Amino acid sequence: MMKITPVNNSDGLLLFLLEQENYPQHYYKYRNFIQMINDSNYLVYKLVVNNNLFGYFILMHSGDDLEIIKFTIKKCYHQQGWGQKMLIYLLQNFSFNKIFLEVNEHNLAAQKLYLNHGFQIMRKIPQYYGNENGYLMVYDK
Known part of the structure; x- marks a missing residue:
């Protein structure tokens, strides 16, 4: 079962580990995730399939617009349509x-x-x- 839900502080470590795995040369620090999760200017959501983290995205408010700060799927799940599902969710469920x-x-x-x-x-x-x-x-x- 697929779920896309807001991230909370307890998810910060899982996002950090996925970030390190996908971007070993340039990844966000753990404290950056916690700051964004707790900042109302950011929208941080995770994609979970059968209780496993498959990906996440981070949006930032910019007036009436949104900026996609991060949009990532765990490498072992690339080319399986998960990015498309996450993007469709984003386009259909946020105001911008x-x-x-x-x-x-x-x-x-x-x-x-x-x-x-x-x-x-x-x-x-x-x-x-x-x-x-x-x-x-x-x-x-």
């Missing part, structure tokens, strides 16, 4: 005018997911990810 995010130019799977759900590439961001470029993507209701 626009959603925007930055994505690595080499992350073709993420770009495809967002493009298939109505996001558009607005511009290239040179060296956004260190030596790698990023794209600003926007979803407009």
Whole structure:
């Protein structure tokens, strides 16, 4: 059974461990998760399937818009449709005018997911990810 629910402080460690696993070079610190979970400017949600954490996303309010700060699925569950389910949930269950995010130019799977759900590439961001470029993507209701 799949559930997407808000995260609480007790979930912070699980998110931190998933973050370390998926992004061993650049991951959020545990205290950053706890701060975002407790900050009303952020919306932190987890995807749980059969009591196992499959992924999570972090949104930040920006006026009437939302920014996707993090959107991740555990690597062993990639390419199984979980990201799509999580993105559809996000688009259908939150109030916003626009959603925007930055994505690595080499992350073709993420770009495809967002493009298939109505996001558009607005511009290239040179060296956004260190030596790698990023794209600003926007979803407009």
